[in-house]
Amino acid sequence: YASQTSSLEVPDSAPYRENDEYADVDWDNLGFGLMPTDYMYVNKCGAGQHFGHGQLNPYGNIHLSPSAAVLNYGQGLFEGTKAYRKENGQLLLFRPEQNAIRMKSGAQRMCMEAPSVDQFVNALKQTALANKRWVPPPGKGSLYLRPLLIGSGAVLGLAPAPEYTFLIYASPVRNYFKEGSAPLNLYVEENFDRASRRGTGSVKTISNYAPVLMAQLRAKKNGFSDVLYLDSATKKNLEEVSSCNIFIAKGRCISTPGTNGTILAGITRKSVIELARDHGYEVEERAVAVDELMEADEVFCTGTAVGVAPVGAITYQNTRMEYKTGSGTICQELYNTLLGIQTGVIEDKKGWIIEI
Ligand code: COI
Numbered sequence: 463y464a465s466q467t468s469s470l471e472v473p474d475s476a477p478y479r480e481n482d483e484y485a486d487v488d489w490d491n492l493g494f495g496l497m498p499t500d501y502m503y504v505n506k507c508g509a510g511q512h513f514g515h516g517q518l519n520p521y522g523n524i525h526l527s528p529s530a531a532v533l534n535y536g537q538g539l540f541e542g543t544k545a546y547r548k549e550n551g552q553l554l555l556f557r558p559e560q561n562a563i564r565m566k567s568g569a570q571r572m573c574m575e576a577p578s579v580d581q582f583v584n585a586l587k588q589t590a591l592a593n594k595r596w597v598p599p600p601g602k603g604s605l606y607l608r609p610l611l612i613g614s615g616a617v618l619g620l621a622p623a624p625e626y627t628f629l630i631y632a633s634p635v636r637n638y639f640k641e642g643s644a645p646l647n648l649y650v651e652e653n654f655d656r657a658s659r660r661g662t663g664s665v666k667t668i669s670n671y672a673p674v675l676m677a678q679l680r681a682k683k684n685g686f687s688d689v690l691y692l693d694s695a696t697k698k699n700l701e702e703v704s705s706c707n708i709f710i711a712k713g714r715c716i717s718t719p720g721t722n723g724t725i726l727a728g729i730t731r732k733s734v735i736e737l738a739r740d741h742g743y744e745v746e747e748r749a750v751a752v753d754e755l756m757e758a759d760e761v762f763c764t765g766t767a768v769g770v771a772p773v774g775a776i777t778y779q780n781t782r783m784e785y786k787t788g789s790g791t792i793c794q795e796l797y798n799t800l801l802g803i804q805t806g807v808i809e810d811k812k813g814w815i816i817e818i
Contacts, residue, residue, distance in 0.1 A: 531613030645774025706765030
């Protein structure tokens with residue numbers, strides 16, 4: 463890895479340092495572009511072994527064999543989580559152990575070694591603290607933390623890598639879509655599928671994401687924000703958007719596709735379901751027919767990067783359907799509650815927040 467000589471050896475239990483100054487960033491104009499920060503966390507382990515202590519290195523390029531399993535066969539997973547800065551200067555992580563658990567189960571499916579939950583959460587804490595000056599001021603966004611687990615060892619024949627690298631880098635972010643917080647305009651994709659039954663749709667593997675680019679780019683060219691996929695078996699039920707889960711609301715009933723193997727089990731999805739039930743809504747996780755889009759009052763998307771994002775319109779087979787957005791919507795209520803908890807503005811009664 464780059465800059466090995468200046469890397470910092472830190473025990474996994476000790477936060478690296480605190481730097482209360484802010485980086486020189488235009489905090490009012492953050493989108494979701496990569497803004498390199500000071501440090502990245504790196505940890506390696508051999509196949510059949512356990513991860514030991516990692517280290518914080520200056521952020522930079524990594525050295526990989528051209529025959530690394532991740533480059534040749536896509537043996538890799540990623541995660542996404544955010545650190546928020548509270549008014550009192552503390553950093554807050556949201557349910558990071560959920561990302562750790564998802565990475566562990568994804569690693570099993572992809573035949574990889576994985577860090578333990580404690581190692582994962584400690585690594586996130588270290589990365590957030592080391593890059594503290596890149597965490598936006600309260601109300602201006604968050605520090606997106608991107609854990610990667612890759613088959614970094616060399617292979618030629620198709621086989622699991624002999625070495626794995628767990629890495630976390632960071633970037634300050636705010637709105638994911640160029641629409642900002644304005645409602646999304648989705649297109650129901652019928653020519654491409656995102657995932658197939660008994661495939662890896664529920665796994666946060668890197669190999670699920672490049673295949674959605676073609677449909678996404680085509681939709682964007684035609685003025686849409688993104689595409690909404692249907693199930694590959696029947697083409698009758700909703701799946702998810704390229705980078706987030708989908709919910710529909712009718713009256714006080716909220717529905718979202720159940721996690722049946724093709725749906726990514728989003729941590730925001732799971733949290734929104736729990737918050738909605740707390741707020742007295744009925745929430746159903748089930749097959750949601752595309753035809754139900756005709757009747758829905760509201761549609762919204764959830765994801766770590768996306769947050770809780772309102773959908774203003776969906777086009778399906780040349781019919782454009784429009785939905786309620788803005789003040790008084792369920793989407794806004796859940797968005798405010800979730801973001802309030804994540805940013806420390808609303809008391810966390812669920813044990814979701816880790817203060818660092
Ligand atoms: C996230 O929401 O954090 C994701 O991992 C989705 C990604 C395509 C930005």
